[in-house]
Every structure is written in structure tokens, then in C-alpha cells.
Amino acid sequence: MSDILRIDDQNLKSRLFIGTGKFPSKRIVKDVLISCDAHVVTVALRRVDQDSDDENILDYIPKSCLLMPNTSGARNAEEAVRIARLAKSSGCGSWIKIEVISDNKYLLPDNMETIKATEILTKEGFVVLPYMSPDLMAAKRLVDSGAKAIMPLGAPIGSNRGLKTKELVRILINEIEVPVIVDAGIGSPAQAAECMELGCDAVLVNTAVAVAKDPVSMARAFKLAVEAGRLAYLSGLGPVIKKADASSPLTGFLREAQKA
């Protein structure tokens, strides 16, 4: 059975997306990406230094990866649009993860500004994957504006709390036709597997890998968890039974009537 995640015109070989912030060195980013066979990799354009020979993070990303720069630092739609254009003009391709955060305390996304930026950038030919708060109407508007996938948060960035927004993400999975990728808050492979079992199309992980004692092994653990979760989803999980079957069924009388 082929189970390939397709976004825009790309067949993605991995459902684990990796973020590159917070790592103790740039070299380790490369080892992490190789160890988990990552395909889509997001990089904050604010950290990309193309003037530098040995400090450019892009040099540590294998050519087989698909680069998805993000607009970290954008406080509104206009800034996100400008960062996206800068990314494109500096040769980072046309995929963009829109991140509009006007709250520096919790780093929660601003859905309204994100929708505006998505609309503008889609018209300019970008493949837009917006980071968002899991709200159904906002998600629908993002899709109407051209988003090729949506990336709801599981919990605040860096919190490692897991899929706290489960009920809302479940609704998005049911109602939104583009891929749903949980981004932010996933702190352990078990939590990543949970997202996949629920029916998410992919997860994006950064902090949990970057601050692990051994980021390279942790990335591998996430890869396995994402694959396991996906396989479980496709295999059709059995229902969770909370109570034993009642010994005197309420509709038992119907069968009694038949016998008589």
C-alpha cells in the first residue's frame, strides 16, 4: 500500500518535519536530519547568514531535504510577507512556513494576520504552510486563502506538553481537506505517535530533539514513533471500550419477544 504524503507537487518521504532552532551546534543539525531521514526542514530566515562561509546554517542541510524557511520574528502580516520575499530572493525556494507572532510571552500565533499573509503569498506563487492556533474557521479561511497544509499547535512552542489541543485538532482533521501537521509542543515520541494515531498527516518537532541529551538518537526515536503512529492509524485502531458489556441489555426484550 502506498502511503505518501503529498503537498503541492512534492511527494514527501517522511512525515516528520524538523525545526532547526535551539541546537547546541549547527553541525549536529546535519547529523539529526540524516539520522531521522527528514525531508522537510524549517529554518528561521533571521538566522540564515549567507555572507558567512562557516556560519551559514543552510550548509548543514543535506541536499535531499526540502527547505521550508519560516518567518520567525514577524509581528504582523506585512513583516511575514517581507521575510518570505527575502527568503525567496536569497534562493531558499518557494515553500514558506508562515509564523506571525505578536505575543512574545507565549509565542502564540496571530491567526488573523496569518490569514492575510497566506493570501498575499499564495498569490505570489509561494507554497504556504501556516503555523496557527487550532480554530476551525481560521483553518477554513487559511485553506480558502491558498494554504497547502495547516500547522496547528499542539501546545505552546517549546513547552513539550504534547497534544493539549487534541479535541480541536481532531475537528480540523475531520473538516479540513489539506494536510494537518501538528507543529509546536510535541515533547516526546509518544506524543508524536499520538498525533499520528489521531490522523494527523505529519508532525513538526524542534525543541524536544534540540534539547535532548542526545539529539541524534532522539530524532531517530521520533522518526520511529511517527511511522508507528501512522501505521496504527492506517491499520484502524480498535475502539476504546470503557465499560464491560451490560449483562442485561436494555434491548434484550426484543430478542425475548422473537423467541416467544
Added chain:
Amino acid sequence: MSFNDILKNYENFDIQKFFASVRPSMIQKAIDSNNVSSDQFLSLLSSSAEPFLEQMARRAHGLTCQYFGKIIQLYTPMYVSNFCENECVYCGFNRTNKIQRKKLSFDEVDREAKFISKTGLKHILLLTGSSRTKSPVKYIKQCVEILKKYFSSISLEIYTLTQDEYREFVACGVDGLTIYQEVYDKDVYGSVHLAGPKADYLFRLDAPERALAEKMRTVNIGVLLGLSNWQKESFLLGLHAQYLQNKFFDAEISISLPRLRPAQGDFKPKCIVQDKEIVQMILAFRIFLPRLGVTLSTRESSEFRENMLPLGITRMSAGSTTQVGGHTAIEDENNITAQFEISDKRDVGEMIEFLEKKGYQPVLKDWMAI
């Protein structure tokens, strides 16, 4: 509303009485809390918190890894002028000090900027003494235009400006402002800022707000340790940072805790803040405001900076000089134009090597003009 409205609540605040009421259980609760109140923050600054330092350090380290990762952003200061109209008793640029005064020509600014940019640094902090006549806004703006050729992020540490002037600088490409109140105690403030524009306490206190109202991206505030009681001063600094974070939700607020060092003139600090105390302060700040940037400058020794690395620091200066044109100057070996003495004299390359060896990623670029 201004931060002064909050400060007023603490004018007659008896901090020793508060400290006497602090119980170990309060401190334990503060360390474990995800939403630390200002009273809890203050309890972390009390002497009763001393036995909890290791626990605080573990918590602060965890929070810093979670929110920032193992990352240190590097920058360097660049002094373009030391003419000054202020009489700040602790400062080498004090107008009454007989030091050699100097202001860089635009060619010299270019040469200095070019020299620094070869280190790979992309963040620069432009400094001048406080003189609207010798280094007017027009001159500084021209300097910014030159720096833009070499750096992706430009911060200012200059005299306090009006809101219109902050707007002009933001439009011109400045994204950061460093402005220290130096000391929040109004009486002490008056006693160390004897003359010049800096003597206006309130105009300085509101400067971060004026800049943030004009969408300045980052603002770094601070107190000069050694001028007054460190516990009360760091408490008020914490409240100021929290106030700015809450009022300007999209801004990045950071703090510096410079300790007074020997400077020209014969000023002696009123008190010496000990290593243990500065550690306690930084831990308390991290636990109180987990997202706060914390800068540790080259006023501190390399050994001290090394030990402080995992405790909550997010930004460090490297290859610093406080001399006008000091990055390219070789003739000024006697430090005769310097503002204060540097303790950690390592250059950018050495700092990068040091951070990498310690398992930290040095970040030379974290913003660009957009």
C-alpha cells in the same frame, strides 16, 4: 500610564520587613511555579533564598534550555563619540573628566565597521556619549546608514530621545535600543547624575516605552550594580521588564546587570555586588520572566562568564572595547578615551571557540532588516 505609576507603589516599601516575612515554603513554591508573582520574585531575591540557590539554578537552566535552547547571541559595542554633557559620577565620559575627547569621522566609522564585520558578527551596538551638539541625531543617523552596509541588526545606546526621534531611527533601520535607568531609587539617581540631560529621571524612565510605541523590536534595560541596594534595584528592574513585556506584547525585552568597574575619575562604588548575589539575581529573573533576554557583558571576567553560561544568559558581547574607534585603534593603548575597563578581553573567534567547546551554539545573526 507609565512605569512610574507602578514605581510609586514602592516608594515607601520596606523591603527588609518583607524579607523578614519570607518563609522557605514560599521560596519552594516560587521555584516550582509556572506563573511567578512579583512577591514570589522578591522572595527569590531575599537572603532566605540562599540555601535554594542550587535548586533555583536547576530550574533556571531548564527554563533557559526550553525557551532559548543552547544558544548565545553575540554582538559587539562600537563607540563613535565620547563627548558628553552629563555629569554621572561613576562614568569615565563624565564631562568634568579630563580625558581625550574624540568623535569618529564617517570614514573612520566605515573603517571601524568594516573591521568588525570581518569577525562575522551581524549585530552591532552603536554607542555615543551624551552630547546633542557633538553627536546630534543627524550624525548618528548617518552612522547607522554606514553600519547598514555591514550589519544585519543595529542597536543604539545613546542619549534619551523623544518619541519622534525614536520613530526616525526605527524608520532608518534601527531595531534595538539599550537604555539603562542605572538606578531606580530616585534619591540615589539624583545624587549620581549631577548635571546634564540624564539628570531628568522621568524622561529616561519612559524612554523604553517611547521607543516601543514606535515598534522598536528589542529593548534592553538595566541597572548599574553598586549604586544602591541590589535586591531592591533588581526587583524594580524585574517589574519594569514585566511591565514592558505586558504592555508591548510583540517586543523582545532583555536586561543587563552591569557591575561597576574602575573608570576614570575617583568614584568608588557604594557597595560591591558579590558573585553569589549576581548569580541569585539572574536565577530569580529567569524564574520570574522565562522569556526575558539576559545579557552578560565583558565587564565580567572570562571565568565568571563561563560559570554563568548555563544559568540563564542569552546574549554576550565579544571582542569589546569601550574606546572611541577602539576596534581599529592601536595608538590608544593607555585607554585614555575609554568609558570603563573591559575584563573579558577575548576576541570574537575566541568566544566562538569557547562557546562551542561548552556545547553552546554562538549565533552571530538573529535578525535582518526587512
